Amino acid sequence: MTQFSRLDRLPPYVFARVNEIKMEARRAGIDIIDLGMGNPDLATPEHIVDKLTESARKPHNHRYSASKGITKLRMAISDWYKRRYEVDINPETEAIVTIGVKEGLSHLILVTIRPGDVVFTPNPTYPIHPYSAIISGGDVRGIPVGPEHDFFENLMAATRQTWPKPKVLIISYPHNPTTEVVELNFFEKIVDYAKEHKIMVIHDFAYADLTFDNYKAPSFLQVKGAKDVGVEFFSLSKSYNMPGWRVGFCVGNKETIFALSRIKSYLDYGVFQPIQIASIIALNGPQQCVSDNCDIYKTRRDALISGLERVGWHIKPPLGTMFVWGKIPDQFSHMGSVEFSKFLIKEAHVAVSPGLGFGEYGDDYVRFALIENNQRINQAVRGIRKIMN
Numbered sequence: 117m118t119q120f121s122r123l124d125r126l127p128p129y130v131f132a133r134v135n136e137i138k139m140e141a142r143r144a145g146i147d148i149i150d151l152g153m154g155n156p157d158l159a160t161p162e163h164i165v166d167k168l169t170e171s172a173r174k175p176h177n178h179r180y181s182a183s184k185g186i187t188k189l190r191m192a193i194s195d196w197y198k199r200r201y202e203v204d205i206n207p208e209t210e211a212i213v214t215i216g217v218k219e220g221l222s223h224l225i226l227v228t229i230r231p232g233d234v235v236f237t238p239n240p241t242y243p244i245h246p247y248s249a250i251i252s253g254g255d256v257r258g259i260p261v262g263p264e265h266d267f268f269e270n271l272m273a274a275t276r277q278t279w280p281k282p283k284v285l286i287i288s289y290p291h292n293p294t295t296e297v298v299e300l301n302f303f304e305k306i307v308d309y310a311k312e313h314k315i316m317v318i319h320d321f322a323y324a325d326l327t328f329d330n331y332k333a334p335s336f337l338q339v340k341g342a343k344d345v346g347v348e349f350f351s352l353s354k355s356y357n358m359p360g361w362r363v364g365f366c367v368g369n370k371e372t373i374f375a376l377s378r379i380k381s382y383l384d385y386g387v388f389q390p391i392q393i394a395s396i397i398a399l400n401g402p403q404q405c406v407s408d409n410c411d412i413y414k415t416r417r418d419a420l421i422s423g424l425e426r427v428g429w430h431i432k433p434p435l436g437t438m439f440v441w442g443k444i445p446d447q448f449s450h451m452g453s454v455e456f457s458k459f460l461i462k463e464a465h466v467a468v469s470p471g472l473g474f475g476e477y478g479d480d481y482v483r484f485a486l487i488e489n490n491q492r493i494n495q496a497v498r499g500i501r502k503i504m505n
Contacts, residue, residue, distance in 0.1 A: 117137035120486060122251055122253075125250050125251070126247065126250065126251070128473050129473075130454060130470060131152070131153075131469060131470070132455045133454060133458070134152070134286075134454065134458060134461070134467065134469070135152070137458050137461050137462070138150065138152070138461050138467045140242065141240070141461055141462070141465070143436065146322070146465055147465060148465050148466070148467050149290040149465060149466045149467065149488060149492050149493075149495055149496040150467045150487070150488070151466060151467060151468050151484045151485050151486070151487065151488060151493075151496060152320055152467040152468055152469045152485060153469070153485060153487075154292070154438060154439060154485040155485070155487060156202060156353065156354060156357050156359050156438070156487060157487045157488065157489075158356045158357045158409060159357060159397075160356065160358050160361070161356065161357065161405040163397060163401055163402070163405075164358070164394050164395075164397055164398050164405045165394070167393060167394040167396075168390050168391060168393070168394040168453065169295070171219050171389070171390035171393040172390040173424060177389040177390050177393070179389070180385040180386075181385055181386035181387060181388065181389045181392065181400075181476065182385075182386050182396065183377065183380040183381045183383075183384055183385055183386045184212045184213065184377040184380065184381075184386070184391075185211070185212060185213025185365065185386060185387070185392060186213075186386075186389065186392050187207065187394050188393075188396055189209045189213055189365075189392045189395055189399075190207035190208070190211045190212070190213065190365075190377060192395070192396045192399040192400050193205065193207065193211045193213075193296050193365050193367060193399065194206070194207040194210075194211060194287050194401045195399070195400065196400075197335070197337070198368065200329070200335070201334075201335040201337065201338050202338070203335060203337045205367050206207055208213060209370040209373065209374070210367055210368060210369075210370050210373055211345070211365060211366070211367045211375055212366050212367075212373050212377050212380070213269065213363065213364075213365050213386065213387060213392060213395075214349070214364045214365055214366055214367060214376075214380075215362045215363070215364075215384065215387055216351060216352045216362040216363065216364050217244075217320060217322055217349045217353075217364045218244045218351075219362075220246040220349055220364060220365075220366050220376065221244060221245075221248055221318065221320065221349055221366075222244060222251070222252075222377060222381065223284075223379050223380060224318065224347075224366065224372070224375070224376045225248040225249050225252050225254070225284065225318075226248070226251075226252045226379065227375045227378070227379040228283070228284060228316065228372075228374065228375065229249060229252055229253070229254040229283055229284060230253070230254075230443075231253035231254070232250075232253070232254070232255060232280070233249075233250035233253075233254045233255070233283045233284075234254065234256075234257060234278055234280055234281070234282040234283060235254045235255070235256050235257075235282065235283065235284045235285075235286065236256075236257055236258075236259055236271065236274065236275075236278075236282045236284070236285045236286065236315075237249070237256055237257075237258055237259070237285075237286045237290065238258070238259055238260075238261040238267065238286070238287065238291065238294075238379075238475075239258025239259060239260055239261065239474075239475035239476065239477045239478075240261070240262070240286065240293055240471055240474030240475035240476075240477050240481075241258075241261070241286075241288065241292070241293075241474055241475060242292045242293070242320065242474070242477030243473070243474065244493070245286045245288070246258065246475070247321070249284070253305060254283075254284075254456075256497050257274055257278055257282065257474055258476075258477065259274055260477045261272050261291065261294055261296060261477070262294040262296065262441075262477065262481075263294070263296075263441075265430070265445075265477075267296070267301065268305055268306075268309075270335050271285070272307070272309075275309075275313060275488075281313065281315075282313070282315055283315065283316065284315065284316045284317075284318060285306070285310065285315050285316070285317050285484065286317075286318045286319075286320065287292075287306065287317065287318070287319050287320070287336075288319065288320035288321070288322070289319075289321075289333065289436075290323040290327065290333055290434075290435070290436025290437045291436075291437070291471070292322070292323065292437055292439060292480075293439055293441055293474045293478065293481075293483040294441050294470065294481075295434030295435070295436060295437045295439055295440070295441050296435075297327070297331060297333060297435045297436045298334070299334065299351060300334040300338060300339065300490050303336045303338070303339045303342065304339050305318075306336070306339075307339045307341050307342050307344075307345055307346075309342075310345035310346065311341065311344065311345055315345070316345065316346055316369075316372065316488070317336070317342075317346030317347075318346060318347055318348075318349070318371075319336035319346065319347070319348045319349070319350075320349050321333075321335065321336070321348050321349060321350045322349070322350065322351045322353065322360075322364075323354060323357065323436055323437045323438070324350060324352055325354070325355040325406050325409075325410060325436050326354055326355070326409075326410055326413055326415045326436055326437055327410070327435060327436045328410070328413075328417065328433070328434070328435055328436065329433070329435055331435040331436065333436060335348060336348050336368075337368055342368065343368050343370075344369065344448045345369070346369055346372070347367060347368030347369050347370055347373065348366070348368050349365070349366050350364055350365055350367075351363075351364035352364060352395055352398055352399075354411075354438060355409065356398045356405065356406065356489060357405075357409060358395075358398065361391050361394075361395075362387065362391075363391055363392065363395050371428075376421075381500065387487050396453070401447065413438050413486050415490060416486040416488070416489070416490060416493055417433060417434065417440060417486055418433070418498070419494060419497075420440055420486065420493050420496075421433045421440065421488045421498030422491065423494060424442070424497060424500065426501075427497060427500055427501040427504045428445070428496070428504050429442065429445050429500065429504060431443070438485060438486045438487070439467075439483050439484060439485055440483070440484040440486065441471075441481055441483055441484075442481060442482055442483075442484060443480055443481050444456050444480055444481065444482060445504065449480065450471065452470075452479050453470035453471040453472045453473075453478065453479045453480070453481060453482055454470045454473075455474055456482060457469070457470040457482055459503070460482075460500070460503070461500075461501050463502065464496070464499035464500045464502060464503050465499045466496045466499050466500060468482040468483060468484050468485075469482060469483040469485070470482055471483060
């Protein structure tokens, strides 16, 4: 029989076990409040949808596009960075459109590392960060991140202890799933570290806009010299409620952008052109929709945090992302995150993501995704109250 050697290195999909329990409950007619997968439930803003439909009716937009993205979209990306962060991006050499961040990051790792190369990623973290390296034949070392950890100190310790020396460092702030955030001085240390150790940095900036309580997330590229050592990915999925559209971009170091554009030229013809045209409108158009979106997530965050507080589950309100990262209550800590997640479905009728699915350092936690309205969140809290008493 055919052997799929790359799949042999991938562990069992932890989330699948919990999803199976959830689907069994739903087939039995039980109403499960699903706060598991981070799949935004809000509609894409109307002006963006209108531009898509207008563009899709023009036959010349139905042809193959450019794998690196159409020029006007790359110019819009450049303008967006200048307005937002005072960062100059050359749209010809320092920007590329990707089919979402997962595609772009995966192909960038594929073209960057050789079998046996070491990639540093946070642990716990979004699964594509380590698995892109594993699929590409690399070796991954997870750097503990979260409320109990100093990521930079752990990074320095790992660097001293690792051989061969790491080739790539993947980071992401605001961070999924831990919701950790940083200030610009953190990126300054990362740039100095990368230069000293000759490591390429990839910053996943998917939650740039989803920040609360007057916190504003800095861009990695705001640091002097950041382009010398790395790139930054951004996705329109969260900020503009465009998850199914599959459009993002990568900006920064021109050699890295060229490498990504080269491999993509062999693998795809880019995003459907009407989607790219609509994305120009998203980036250049009115940004009130982004603020409104953020406000909705904040009200959901507050409803969940305050509700859990009332029933005895104390969680610090996150300053960023569309998630809440909750340490498993003491009375259930012996279960671990997978069994506790199953328990929540069966007893509280609430689905969450087990922290183990993001890495072994996440097993004391579960992740709530703020993808239900306040009424449903309050219903979830009522279900959780039953198990807390």
